Amino acid sequence: MPHPVYRVLVSSTFEDLRPERQAVLHAISDLNIVINHLGLAVVPVDLITGASTHPPLEVCLDEVRHCDLVVTVVGMKYGSITKSGLSFTELEYDEASKHSKYQLCYLKSDKALMLVENIDLDPPKVSSLKAFKEKIDKQKKRDAFASPEELRGHVLRDLAKWFFLLPNVVAVAEQRGGGSTIDTLARFYTFVQHQHYTEAAHFLIDCSTQKDLRRLGVLALYPEMLAELLELPSLTPPSKITDPTLRVRLLMELHDSNPYSLVGRAAFDEANLLVEKASITVYEFHIARRWATLAVSGHCDRHALQSLKKMLRCARKTGNTHNKAEAAVTVGRYYRWVNDHKRAKRWLLRSVANLRKDAPSCPFCMCTAFMELGHETIGTTASGADCSFGHECLAKAFLIARAIPDRSRQAAALRAMADHFDAHDGTTEAVASLLLAAKLMREASPSDETADVTKLLGPMMARHGREAIRSEMQAVEHTAEIVVNNTLAQFKLESFVESLCFQETPCGDHW
Numbered sequence: 343m344p345h346p347v348y349r350v351l352v353s354s355t356f357e358d359l360r361p362e363r364q365a366v367l368h369a370i371s372d373l374n375i376v377i378n379h380l381g382l383a384v385v386p387v388d389l390i391t392g393a394s395t396h397p398p399l400e401v402c403l404d405e406v407r408h409c410d411l412v413v414t415v416v417g418m419k420y421g422s423i424t425k426s427g428l429s430f431t432e433l434e435y436d437e438a439s440k441h442s443k444y445q446l447c448y449l450k451s452d453k454a455l456m457l458v459e460n461i462d463l464d465p466p467k468v469s470s471l472k473a474f475k476e477k478i479d480k481q482k483k484r485d486a487f488a489s490p491e492e493l494r495g496h497v498l499r500d501l502a503k504w505f506f507l508l509p510n511v512v513a514v515a516e517q518r519g520g521g522s523t524i525d526t527l528a529r530f531y532t533f534v535q536h537q538h539y540t541e542a543a544h545f546l547i548d549c550s551t552q553k554d555l556r557r558l559g560v561l562a563l564y565p566e567m568l569a570e571l572l573e574l575p576s577l578t579p580p581s582k583i584t585d586p587t588l589r590v591r592l593l594m595e596l597h598d599s600n601p602y603s604l605v606g607r608a609a610f611d612e613a614n615l616l617v618e619k620a621s622i623t624v625y626e627f628h629i630a631r632r633w634a635t636l637a638v639s640g641h642c643d644r645h646a647l648q649s650l651k652k653m654l655r656c657a658r659k660t661g662n663t664h665n666k667a668e669a670a671v672t673v674g675r676y677y678r679w680v681n682d683h684k685r686a687k688r689w690l691l692r693s694v695a696n697l698r699k700d701a702p703s704c705p706f707c708m709c710t711a712f713m714e715l716g717h718e719t720i721g722t723t724a725s726g727a728d729c730s731f732g733h734e735c736l737a738k739a740f741l742i743a744r745a746i747p748d749r750s751r752q753a754a755a756l757r758a759m760a761d762h763f764d765a766h767d768g769t770t771e772a773v774a775s776l777l778l779a780a781k782l783m784r785e786a787s788p789s790d791e792t793a794d795v796t797k798l799l800g801p802m803m804a805r806h807g808r809e810a811i812r813s814e815m816q817a818v819e820h821t822a823e824i825v826v827n828n829t830l831a832q833f834k835l836e837s838f839v840e841s842l843c844f845q846e847t848p849c850g851d852h853w
Contacts, residue, residue: 348505351387351405353434354415355422358460362415362450363388365490369497372562373505376527382511384501399424403437411504412438413497416478417450418461420471432474439481446500447484449475454488488604499566503531526554530567539582543571547595561787565599565606568592574605574612586620589613594628601636627656627665631672638676646676663700667693667707671714678718690715698842705746705844712739713755720762733762734833741830745839749786753779756826757798763829764802772802773814774825781822 352366370386377383387405396404406412414435421429428436438445450456462468478484485500487493505511506528530551533542545551546567555561572592573580583589593613600606610632617625634649650673657669670693677686693711697703712735719732736759743751756779763772776798783793792798795815803811818825 346382348382348384348411348508349387349409350384350501351409351412351434351438352389352415353406353412353431353438355417355419355429355431358419359415359417359450361490362417362487362493365494366413366415366497369494369501372494372498373501376502377505377511384505399430399433402430402434406434406437406443407441409443411444411446411501414438414445414447414478415450415493416448416471416475418456418471420462420467420474423467423470427470429470429474432470432477435474435478444504445482446497446504447478447482448493448496449478449484449486451486451488492603495562495566498563499570502527502563503534506531507535526551527563534570537582539571540585540588543583543588543592546571547591565596565603568596568599569605572596572609574608586616587622587624590616590622590625594625594632597632623659627653627660627662627669630656631665631668634669634672634676638672638679650676663696664704664707667696667704667711670696671707671711674714674718678721683718686718687715690718703842703844705742705842706748706751708842708844709739709742709746709748709751709755712736712742713751713758716755716758720758729762733759734835736762737830737833737835738838741835741839742842742844745844749782753782753786756782759829764805768829769802769806769810770814770818771825771829773799773811774818774822776802777815777818777822778826 350370352363354363356363367386367388370384373384387409389402389405412434414431416431421431423429424433426433435445435447462471485496487496530542530545533539533545546564552561552564555564569575571583572589573582574596580589583592590613593609593616596609597606597613601610613625614629614633616622617629630649630653634646634653637646637649653669653672657665670689674686674689674693677683677689690711694708694715697708697711716732716735716739719735720729721732736755740752740755740759743749743755756775760772760775760779763769763775777795780793780795780798783790787793799811799815
């Protein structure tokens with residue numbers, strides 16, 4: 343009978359790496375969310391707290407011997423030195439190696455932001471730290487991190503890989519009916535273990551895989567799994583995914599999952615080079631649109647127009663209605679940024695018109711177009727003027743998102759509608775919209791920290807007072823969805839979604 347508890351020791355210096363140690367604990371907690379229904383648990387062994395009658399070093403080494411896995415995190419300090427001349431962390435590392443414990447090692451990048459007090463300046467300690475890092479590099483395949491959040495993703499990825507390939511865990515999962523998320527992770531890591539990288543790639547980018555990861559709040563694994571297949575970041579030529587078209591697809595997925603991270607930017611740059619070098623026409627538009635989006639969102643006027651023109655040429659070249667609609671939305675956003683609202687509205691209406699020409703229509707593109715049109719219309723309507731058209735556009739975006747169904751898009755539409763209600767003395771409707779939005783955000787991503795009703799209602803509390811908003815919450819707490827549906831009834835949109843002839847699509851997947 344397999345034992346249900348696996349012990350993971352967190353080994354590092356203490357004071358300088360407190361946020362990093364906390365990130366490792368969060369990764370372990372995230373993994374436990376996935377596996378708790380199996381009757382299994384991963385228990386962190388954190389030696390910062392607790393007391394013992396034995397000497398500290400003896401306690402540390404004993405814990406290493408009794409754990410199943412050791413996570414070693416090395417920063418820019420060597421740590422407390424024992425009588426042997428080695429630090430506690432290095433001795434724990436050596437003890438784990440001696441007893442053949444499974445080890446995960448992470449070194450803090452030199453490019454990471456650090457306080458001076460968290461860097462060793464004493465020459466002997468600097469030398470010892472360098473020697474320790476060189477030892478790890480020679481003996482283990484380690485990873486680097488620049489922030490606690492990046493470390494959390496690395497640890498969650500590597501813990502999952504270790505855990506879901508354990509024979510005992512596989513047996514328990516089969517016996518108890520592990521569930522789709524367990525099967526998803528185990529299947530992916532089995533592909534990787536047997537070097538079936540192409541199969542692993544196609545399996546990973548399948549929308550159902552992402553849905554499974556999102557369902558239990560471990561979507562943070564997705565970019566880490568992509569990075570592993572793409573071997574990013576690395577100075578050596580890729581050996582796992584070498585087909586240019588598939589590699590570009592994965593690179594674009596990685597960029598979309600985290601566009602502002604260093605790895606996300608590196609993925610986009612490599613995808614851009616591959617598309618140009620290999621003339622992969624199917625992705626020319628997507629690359630051009632991302633360049634345009636980055637230029638517009640970065641308020642880089644000099645590059646924006648040039649990027650937008652190239653994007654429109656690529657969209658026309660594809661002859662694809664959805665591409666033309668996406669391009670029109672991007673141009674509309676640009677004109678909104680430069681305060682040319684007449685042109686912004688015209689381009690957004692063009693996007694909707696293009697999509698309606700095609701059957702079946704793309705619900706994702708249509709939802710985005712109506713959302714942008716609603717924001718543009720309401721944001722530019724003079725005070726006191728009728729902005730019901732903008733509100734109707736947001737209502738249509740919400741109904742389309744509900745039909746997909748896409749909870750994240752529903753929540754975004756509801757939050758925009760709440761702002762509109764609040765600006766027109768519809769406090770009750772605004773509170774109901776935000777309550778429903780928070781519920782949908784939690785369902786879409788259980789680990790989403792922004793899915794907090796108090797945070798969402800914060801601006802309204804500041805305007806109307808805590809007691810007034812608390813009273814409204816109590817009044818609509820159990821009827822929020824009914825209140826929202828009643829407000830939508832005024833637009834008489836009962837047959838709107840059916841009139842668009844949407845094709846059924848898996849959640850969150852753009853065909």
